[in-house]
Amino acid sequence: MSEAASVCGFDVGSENCYVAVARQGGIEIVLNEYSQRSTPAFVCLGGRQREIGVSAKQKHLMNLSNTFFAIKRLVGRQFNEVNQHEKLPFPIEQSPSGEVAVRVWINDEEQQFTATQLLAMLFSKLRQVANMPVDCVINCPSFFSDGQRQALRDAALISGLNPLRIVNDITAVGINYCFYRxxxxxxxxxxxxxxxxxxxxxxxxxxxxxxxxxxxxxxxxxxxxxxxxxxxxxxxxxxxxxxxxxxxxxxxxxxxxxxxxxxxxxxxxxxxxxxxxxxxxxxxxxxxxxxxxxxxxxxxxxxxxxxxxxxxxxxxxxxxxxxxxxxxxxxxxxxxxxxxxxxxxxxxxxxxxxxxxxxxxxxxxxxxLNADEAVCRGCALQCAMLSPSFRVSRDLQIIDYAPYQINCKYWHATIPEGKTYCVNPLFSRGDQMPFTRQIIVNCHSLPMIFELEYVTDSKSTTVIGQYKIYSSQNLPVNGNKVRVRVRLDPNGFVYVSSAMLQMDEKNTKAEVNNKGDNNENQERSMSIDQEMQNDVNSSDKEPSAEQKEKEKEKDENKRNKTAQIELEIESLWTRGKLSEAELLKYKETESYLVLADKNWKERMDARNELEEYVYEWRNRLEEGRYDMFVLSADRQAFLESLNQTQQWLYEDEETGNIGSRSLYVDKLNGLKQKFSDDIMFRVKEYETRNTFLEDLGKAIQMAHKLLESKECADEAKLKQLHQTATEIQQWFDNCHHVLSSQPLNVNPSITTKQIQEQTNHLQSLIRPIMEDIHRKRQEEERKKKEQEEKLKKEKEGKDKGKESSNENKSAAEEPMEVDPSAKTE
Incomplete structure (x- = not known):
């Protein structure tokens, strides 16, 4: 997998989807197989093949009841939560788990698919468009509840993706804007x-x-x-x-x-x-x-x-x-x-x-901003920030907005008809996200059950999940306090992250492992302690400075005398989240469907190739393009076989019995071996023969020139070349006679392969002789150059000697100056 494909952002909408990858220092939108930047969010089921994306939208009007779109709006919702005013052009039903589901007939059997599975099919298609990445960031509307986000994540996992983060649409647009605008x-x-x-x-x-x-x-x-x-x-x-x-x-x-x-x-x-x-x-x-x-x-x-x-x-x-x-x-x-x-x-x-x-x-x-691609680009940037293999220009800190109010309820599981205590609200709408809140409750017995719920826009409550807090050891918990932390993470998921039991050291048994006093100081997220004395919410009044100081000293004294023991947390149920068994089952179903799609595509490609072959060759024969290369009887038999094959294909199409890939491949190969391969062989031989003959003639001429030349001194090589050239010359002359007398509608007795072999054989003898001549010429040129340089140096020496003798002679013959006033003795 390429590095570029490993950092990917998906924007899945109700109508269209976009895929972006981080590549070459920027964000690029990936084109689908139709060279389009957007892929329709349509899934068409029925027959033996799934149609997803462009092909599904094209078949929408022809298969209304089995073409599904706006799937994202149905994910993570129960059947009874879908309002009647939401007009859906396809029928839906309730799955055994209460989710929205559809029933279709595919691969010769009736199957039920949940909305999560339909969205996983769309993710599989987008993953193919993005060159099969694993790590990704996907978007969701800001109003998605915890259950819808869980289902969105499960759909990505079913398709083989690993969603690093689920980002709100507005947040993704903000990330893109922060980097580029x-x-x-x-x-x-x-x-x-x-x-x-x-x-x-x-x-x-x-x-x-x-x-x-x-x-x-x-x-x-x-x-x-x-x-x-x-x-x-x-x-x-x-x-x-x-x-x-x-x-x-x-x-x-x-x-x-x-x-x-x-x-x-x-x-x-x-x-x-x-x-x-x-x-x-x-x-x-x-x-x-x-x-x-x-x-x-x-x-x-x-x-x-x-x-x-x-x-x-x-x-x-x-x-x-x-x-x-x-x-x-x-x-x-x-x-x-x-x-x-x-x-x-x-x-x-x-x-x-x-x-x-x-x-x-x-x-x-x-x-x-690009109105259609801004969300997708923001998701890809978020994925690049989370990926260790990429470095972004800004280390951006993101504080998101909590879309719902979250409430908490808890009770003791061992106390029948016990009192249920509430923390309302645990998270308020508009709180910062990610966020961690901490509550302290009096524990009378273990296990304890904590239930989280969110408040909808209509002020009704919907349960998010239940968590059991327990200990595998027999601890004296009566009267002690439990410190519970509830996390609202960057994905928008709410869950109980940790639980600590506070016990006096004198009551702590020797076999209990003391976890230390500094664990609570390691929580660096924004947290609010809400202490509940006697399981009642504390007052909202602001304490005075003296009270704060006294409570601080009291807490320090207590801390010195208490030990904190980490309790175990078990998720009993999470809204919208699939169990491990269900997730594995859906993954196997999706893998089977992907393999079935691949097999079906191979079968249809083989069938289309055979059908294309029938149409193409029938047109060629009827046009008379190859009449000179085929016998009349063979031409008629070929046409009959093509018509029979076409009729066989139409009958299979009408009955819906599509054969295996090997059946169509064998049928195609049989027609080729029996008819078209021989015809195309004759055509190719006829069209290329002259070129090969010309090459052989040039090689024979070159051999004769070498034999006439006196440059090669190797008699053995020349003798072998003379003998071979004579034989090939005779074969060449006979070849022209045979080919000119042979009809074109039968396979030639002398093929271009044989002509090329003769050419190669003759050239193998010519080549070493040419190399010897080339070396001899280089040696002669080298000697000639050396001789010229030697003569040049001798000439330069003579010129220098002649110049020195002339200088001496001129000095001896120079006249003396005579003073006319001087007297001679």
């Missing part, structure tokens, strides 16, 4: 940016605080509308046309109308004029035509737009409160001043929504 708006050390994400079925809005010096990113608010997105606007338009024109549409026709309404909605985002919508043969062979303007559309969607506006305003108010709580100066809290409002999501292009953003936030919507 923050420097453009952050003129100061801090920046507050609002993010609006409106997808196919959900609306989310979050406000994030960025602190550059601390490399800190903190989510101040995260609001949402889980059942409002682009698909609802499309259905609104379709329902309006159905009511206005009193259309009586079946399910398939309604989906066609919704698809055209989606196109109309996109056109209205760019054009305010009245625009037409046309659907051919919508129902009863009737065409449908209508018109719609942007103003009329906004009037129809007024109720939806009001809900979106409420999400924006709630997010703004929540962010103000959060900023006031974390402000260092409580008397004068920091003012919420937005630096930008970024929009992402496929449905954010509606003009009315952009106008709402301007009205609520007071800032024009910014489109610097």
């Amino acid at each position: 923050l420097a453009n708006v952050a003129s100061e050390d801090t920046a507050i940016v609002a993010f609006v994400d409106i997808g196919q079925t959900t609306t989310q809005c979050g406000i994030i605080l960025f602190e550059n010096k601390k490399n800190l990113m903190q989510v101040l608010s995260s609001e949402y509308e889980p059942n409002l997105g682009g698909a609802h606007f499309d259905e609104l338009l379709a329902d309006n046309f159905i009511e206005q024109y009193k259309l009586k549409l079946n399910k398939r026709a309604r989906l066609r109308l919704i698809a055209e309404c989606e196109k109309l909605k996109k056109l209205m985002s760019a054009n305010s004029n009245e625009l037409p919508i046309n659907v051919e043969c919508l129902y009863d062979d009737r065409d449908f035509s209508a018109r719609m303007s942007r103003a009329h559309f906004e009037k129809l969607a007024e109720q939806y737009l009001q809900k979106i506006e409420q999400v924006f305003r709630r997010s703004l108010e929540t962010a103000k409160k959060t900023l006031a709580n974390i402000s260092k100066d409580k008397d004068k809290p920091a003012e919420l001043k937005l630096s930008a409002v970024e929009i992402v999501g496929g449905s954010i292009r509606i003009v009315a929504i952009k106008r709402l953003i301007k009205e609520v936030f007071g800032i024009e919507a910014s489109t610097t």
Whole structure:
């Protein structure tokens, strides 16, 4: 596996999915087998093959009841939790565990698949697109509960992935913005940016605080509308046309109308004029035509737009409160001043929504982020930060936003009809995440049962999971306290992380292993101690400084006299999480389906190859392209065999009996060996023969030139070359005669392979003679060069001697100067 594929981010939406990898210092979107950046989130089951992605969406209208999409919205939910107003075009049922499931007929048997298994199929497809990675980061909406996040993680595990982190959509967009766009708006050390994400079925809005010096990113608010997105606007338009024109549409026709309404909605985002919508043969062979303007559309969607506006305003108010709580100066809290409002999501292009953003936030919507790929890129960046094999430019600290209030209940399992004690809330909505809270309870007996539950938007409670705290040793626990830590981790999972029993040292038995007094000081996460004396919640009044000092001294004295013993924790039940046995079973089922898909693809490829062979060769024979290379009887027999094969293929297709891969391969090889291989052999021989003959003729000419040349002194080599060249010359002359007299519709008696062998044999004798001649010429050139250099040096020596003698002679013959005034004696 390549390093690039090992750091991967997945954005799984209701309509489309995106895959990003960290590669070459940046983030790249991976293209699927159709060279598309997005892969439809569709799974089509039925027959003997699964269709996932583009092919599944193409077959949607032909297989409505067995084509599933928006699977992510069903994951981790019980059957009775799915509201009736959620219009699903495919039937669902209840699984034995109470989950949402579908029933299909596949591989000649009826099978039931849960929503988690369907999502695992989609993950398997995305994993193939990403070149089979293992470590990854996947996204989820901010409103996903603990059970939905657990099911999302299990779906990834079933497909063979290892999800390092589950990131909220708004958080992923914030990570992407922090790395690539923050420097453009952050003129100061801090920046507050609002993010609006409106997808196919959900609306989310979050406000994030960025602190550059601390490399800190903190989510101040995260609001949402889980059942409002682009698909609802499309259905609104379709329902309006159905009511206005009193259309009586079946399910398939309604989906066609919704698809055209989606196109109309996109056109209205760019054009305010009245625009037409046309659907051919919508129902009863009737065409449908209508018109719609942007103003009329906004009037129809007024109720939806009001809900979106409420999400924006709630997010703004929540962010103000959060900023006031974390402000260092409580008397004068920091003012919420937005630096930008970024929009992402496929449905954010509606003009009315952009106008709402301007009205609520007071800032024009910014489109610097890729509306479709921002979440995916943020997930890939988060995976790169968690991977030890990558180094990112910023060591970003992320503080997320807890989407739900978490409550805790506990009781003693050994006390029948005992009292149940509550801690409400254990985590409040909007608490920082990750977070650890600590509670201290009086323990009368072990084991104790702790139950965690979250409060939904409708103020009802849903159980998350149950945990049993016990000890394998016989400890005198009556009257002692148990310190329990509950963790809200970065994935959004809530669980009991540890439990310590505090005992007096005089009551501690010798065989009990003392775990030390410093364990509680090793917890460095943000924690709040909530002591419960006599199993009653402590007062909310703030103690005075003297009381705090006395309690501190009292705690120190107690600490010196107590020992802490770590208790064991067993998860009895976790909402949405599969057991190890179920997880292994689903993994085996998915592996079997992947193998079945591979086998089916091989069978269909072999069948298509045979069918393509039949069509291609029948066209060749009927066009008469190869008539000169095949006998008339053989041509007729070949055509009959092709027609019989085609009829056999059609019969199998009609009955649905698709044979094995080896059956089609054997059938294809039989036709090739009996007919087409001989024809193509003759064609190839005819087309390439002249080239090989020319090469052989050139080799014979070269041999004759060498024999006539006197440069080679090796008589043995020349004699062997003369004998071989004579024999090949005779064979060459005979070859022309034989080939010219032989018809083209039979296999030639002399093949190009034989001609090439003769050429190679002759060249093997020519080559060493040529090398000898080349060496001889090099030696002669070397000697000639040496002789020239020697003569040059001798000439230079003579020239120097001649110059010196001339100098002496000129000095002797030089005339003396005579003074005319001098007298001679």
